[in-house]
Amino acid sequence: MSEISNQLENLSYKAQQIANEASQLASIVVDTSGGHSDFIIFGITVLVLACFVGYYVVWSVTPALHSPLMGVTNAISSVIIVGALLAAGPIDSAISKYFGLVAVGLAAVNIFGGFVVTNRMLSMFKKK
Amino acid sequence: MSNLTTAAYLISSVLFILSLRGLSHPSTARRGNFLGILGMTIAIVTTLANPGVLSYKEIGIAFLIGGLIGTSIAVRIQMTALPQLVAAFHSLVGLAAVFVAASAYYNPSAFNIGTVGAIPMGSLIEMSIGTAIGAVTFTGSIIAFGKLQGFVSGNPLVFKGQHFLNLLLGLGIIALIVKFCIDQNQELFWLIVAASFVIGVLLIVPIGGADMPVIVSMLNSYSGWAAAGIGFTLSNNLLIITGALVGSSGAILSYIMCKGMNRSFLNVLLGGFGGEQAASADGVKDDRQAKQGNAADAAFMMKNSKTIIIVPGYGMAVAQAQHALREMGDLLKAAGAEVRYAIHPVAGRMPGHMNVLLAEANVPYDEVLELDEINRDFSETDVAFVIGANDVTNPAAKTDKTSAIYGMPILDVENAGQVFFVKRGMASGYAGVQNELFFRDNTLMLFGDAKKVCEDIIKGLEN
Numbered sequence: 244m245s246e247i248s249n250q251l252e253n254l255s256y257k258a259q260q261i262a263n264e265a266s267q268l269a270s271i272v273v274d275t276s277g278g279h280s281d282f283i284i285f286g287i288t289v290l291v292l293a294c295f296v297g298y299y300v301v302w303s304v305t306p307a308l309h310s311p312l313m314g315v316t317n318a319i320s321s322v323i324i325v326g327a328l329l330a331a332g333p334i335d336s337a338i339s340k341y342f343g344l345v346a347v348g349l350a351a352v353n354i355f356g357g358f359v360v361t362n363r364m365l366s367m368f369k370k371k
Numbered sequence: 372m373s374n375l376t377t378a379a380y381l382i383s384s385v386l387f388i389l390s391l392r393g394l395s396h397p398s399t400a401r402r403g404n405f406l407g408i409l410g411m412t413i414a415i416v417t418t419l420a421n422p423g424v425l426s427y428k429e430i431g432i433a434f435l436i437g438g439l440i441g442t443s444i445a446v447r448i449q450m451t452a453l454p455q456l457v458a459a460f461h462s463l464v465g466l467a468a469v470f471v472a473a474s475a476y477y478n479p480s481a482f483n484i485g486t487v488g489a490i491p492m493g494s495l496i497e498m499s500i501g502t503a504i505g506a507v508t509f510t511g512s513i514i515a516f517g518k519l520q521g522f523v524s525g526n527p528l529v530f531k532g533q534h535f536l537n538l539l540l541g542l543g544i545i546a547l548i549v550k551f552c553i554d555q556n557q558e559l560f561w562l563i564v565a566a567s568f569v570i571g572v573l574l575i576v577p578i579g580g581a582d583m584p585v586i587v588s589m590l591n592s593y594s595g596w597a598a599a600g601i602g603f604t605l606s607n608n609l610l611i612i613t614g615a616l617v618g619s620s621g622a623i624l625s626y627i628m629c630k631g632m633n634r635s636f637l638n639v640l641l642g643g644f645g646g647e648q649a650a651s652a653d654g655v656k657d658d659r660q661a662k663q664g665n666a667a668d669a670a671f672m673m674k675n676s677k678t679i680i681i682v683p684g685y686g687m688a689v690a691q692a693q694h695a696l697r698e699m700g701d702l703l704k705a706a707g708a709e710v711r712y713a714i715h716p717v718a719g720r721m722p723g724h725m726n727v728l729l730a731e732a733n734v735p736y737d738e739v740l741e742l743d744e745i746n747r748d749f750s751e752t753d754v755a756f757v758i759g760a761n762d763v764t765n766p767a768a769k770t771d772k773t774s775a776i777y778g779m780p781i782l783d784v785e786n787a788g789q790v791f792f793v794k795r796g797m798a799s800g801y802a803g804v805q806n807e808l809f810f811r812d813n814t815l816m817l818f819g820d821a822k823k824v825c826e827d828i829i830k831g832l833e834n
Contacts, residue, residue: 282606283493290599293612296388297619304394306716306741309624309723310453312394313591315407317460319387320594320617322411322610323467325418326601329481330474331433332424339478340426344433346470349463351437352444354411356460359445360453361404364727368397371735 311364318357324350379417380609386410387613391620397736414609423481450731451688454721455519458587462512464594468505469564471601472498476560482605488555494604495552501600502560503544503567508593510571515586518575519720525580527642533577534641540570577642580720581685581801585628585639587721592621624722631716633768633779661797664815666824669756669791670831676753676789678709680745682782683725684718686759686794687821693732695825696758700734702832708753712739713746713782715763746783755787757808759821761800767807776802790814793824 304312327350330343387410393403418424448456475482475498476490484494517523544566551559578586599614629636673679681700687693700710712734718725729739749755757764760782768779784790790813799805808814817824 283497283603286603286606286608286611289608289611290615293615294619296612297391297616298623300388300391300616301620301623304391305396306627307714307723307726307736307739308394308397308400309627310721310727311400311404311723312391312620313457313587313624313721313723315390315394315404316591316595316617316620317457317464319390319407319411319613320464320591320598321467322383322387322414322613323464323471323598323601325414325607325610326471326475326482326605327467328415328418328424328430329421329605330471330478331430332421332426333478333481334425337478339474339476339481340429342470342474342477344429346467346474347430348433348437349467349470351434352441353437353460353463353467354441355438356441356445356456358404358408358411359442360448360456361407362401363445364450364453364730365397365400365404367727367730367733368400368736369730369733370397371737 308365308368311361314357314361314364318354318361321350321353321357324354376417376421377608379413380607383410383414383417384609384612386413387616391616450727451691452520453724453727454583454587454719455516457721458512458516458519458583458590461587461590461594462509462516465505465508465510465512465597468594468597468601469502469509472502472505472604473560473564475604476557484604490555492552495555496548497600497603499548499551499560499563501597501604503548503563504593504600505597506564506567507571507574508590508597510568511575511586511593512571512590514572514575515583515590518578518580519583519587523576527579528576529642533573537570537573540566540573544570574640578639579642579801582639582642584717584719584721584724585625585632585636588621588624588628589640590621592618592625595619595621628717628722631780633776659810661809661816662814664791664817666817666827667831668815669817670828670834672789673703673708673754673756673791673828674706674832676703676708678748678752679703679711679754679756680749680752680784680787681710681712682755682757682760682764682784683712683714683729684758684760684763685720685724686761688719688724688728688759690759690821690823692758692821692825693728693734695822695829697729697732697734699825699829699832702829706832710738711745711748713742714739715742715760715782716780718760718763742780742782749783750786752787753789755784755790756793757784757790758793758825761794761806762802762804764808765800765804765806767804771807775804784808785811785813788813791817793817793819793821795820 327343327346331340331347333340386406390403390407393399479485479490485491518525547559547563595614595617599611602610602614703710714725726739762776764782764784766785767774768776768781771777785808792814
């Protein structure tokens with residue numbers, strides 16, 4: 244019994260090793276084949292579909308609210324802060340980090356400014 | 372990127388779409404704005420949870436400073452100054468895109484795009500395109516801001532060979548990008564930035580002040596494409612989706628504005644339209660007499676009218692007359708008249724600007740109608756009250772094929788029983804075309820500052 248359990252343990256250990264190696268290999272394959280260039284096609288797919296969504300959503304916006312629309316789109320275009328945060332993230336003090344921090348600050352001005360001013364505009368629209 | 376992160380970014384994207392969807396009606400619009408804030412919060416928190424993001428203190432300080440500046444500007448800004456505020460904000464998105472791209476170039480491993488000097492070709496292309504669009508957005512928006520704020524003359528600045536120079540610079544930028552993708556040289560990166568800064572300025576200087584609605588919308592669109600470009604560098608769908616939303620939104624707004632002026636986008640971009648030169652060329656020849664009235668006459672006639680349509684334009688915003696105008700409207704309503712407002716698509720200096728100003732003055736939004744909704748009603752209206760608008764009421768746009776504004780959709784105010792035209796003087800409008808309406812039998816000119824005229828009419832109505 245104990246032999247079998249030992250063997251099983253061995254086997255499972257080996258299986259795990261193989262799995263580890265396989266995943267390492269896979270990641271190397273992805274790296275070398277440029278997992279990124281695969282993303283380009285995928286990204287373009289997303290971009291095109293999102294343009295269609297944008298087209299239909301924006302045409303449904305009432306002309307009276309075109310100024311608030313600009314306010315909101317201005318605020319959400321600052322989603323670029325995602326990139327800024329990744330750039331500013333490392334502990335080191337390389338120049339790239341400071342670029343990132345400046346971008347975080349700029350995007351923050353926009354996020355707060357855009358949403359606050361839109362809210363101000365929208366709070367004024369009242370019915371009879 | 373972990374599955375959880377991807378899912379969180381997807382939720383943000385959906386929230387952004389719903390946020391724009393909310394703007395389809397004023398009653399759901401505030402919820403839409405809230406969903407946008409929620410989406411942004413999720414995006415930021417998710418990114419902060421990324422194992423590569425560690426310098427919380429510095430990030431917190433940068434975020435706080437930016438947030439404080441943004442909020443304090445946004446709560447103080449006057450609604451008449453909205454267009455320049457939006458232009459200024461666009462410039463920041465453009466500059467942020469440049470900084471993010473620069474950071475990705477100097478430390479590519481933070482974005483999983485190889486190592487310094489060995490960035491994959493695809494990432495380099497995306498990075499440089501994102502940088503170029505961001506840089507053009509930055510300087511272009513600064514010039515647009517300057518023109519709207521009055522720091523830079525609103526007149527179009529045209530010089531010989533301008534378009535050729537732009538073309539040359541554009542080709543130069545493409546050549547630089549190609550070279551940069553091969554050499555990965557840092558001087559080339561900054562040359563791309565510098566050349567894009569220059570072309571951003573050159574693209575906007577020839578465009579006149581009143582064409583700014585198109586330009587502000589176009590820059591809105593650019594800031595979206597810049598974000599999408601960075602999204603490709605980061606392999607991040609959230610940025611791509613959001614960038615596409617903003618990009619198409621700005622493009623559609625520019626299209627609507629161009630259509631409102633019956634001009635092609637290219638015609639606006641090439642610039643040189645309007646301004647003082649054009650205004651003096653046409654206006655002086657006319658020696659016909661326009662009938663002039665005073666506030667007391669207008670008050671008396673409007674008091675006895677059943678239906679009144681008010682047509683506001685940029686002049687109302689300049690004179691800050693919206694509050695006095697609303698008060699006048701209230702008095703007329705109390706006297707038993709039906710008062711409505713007609714908004715031309717290109718009234719004001721940004722899309723929907725008049726609607727915001729009227730809302731600010733507490734005019735209910737269901738009394739404010741678009742051109743298509745109200746244009747037919749002018750023939751059954753007793754009084755049309757034009758305040759601060761000009762070209763958008765000119766009947767020559769329908770009849771005179773030689774006119775610069777021929778074919779532009781206009782508000783048919785001349786069909787009303789009586790037209791009151793509030794104006795500072797007899798000068799022609801932005802397009803430099805004399806307004807036929809001034810010389811019609813049913814038109815009475817009320818000369819003076821828009822706000823002052825409204826106040827005088829209010830006095831007349833109260834007596």
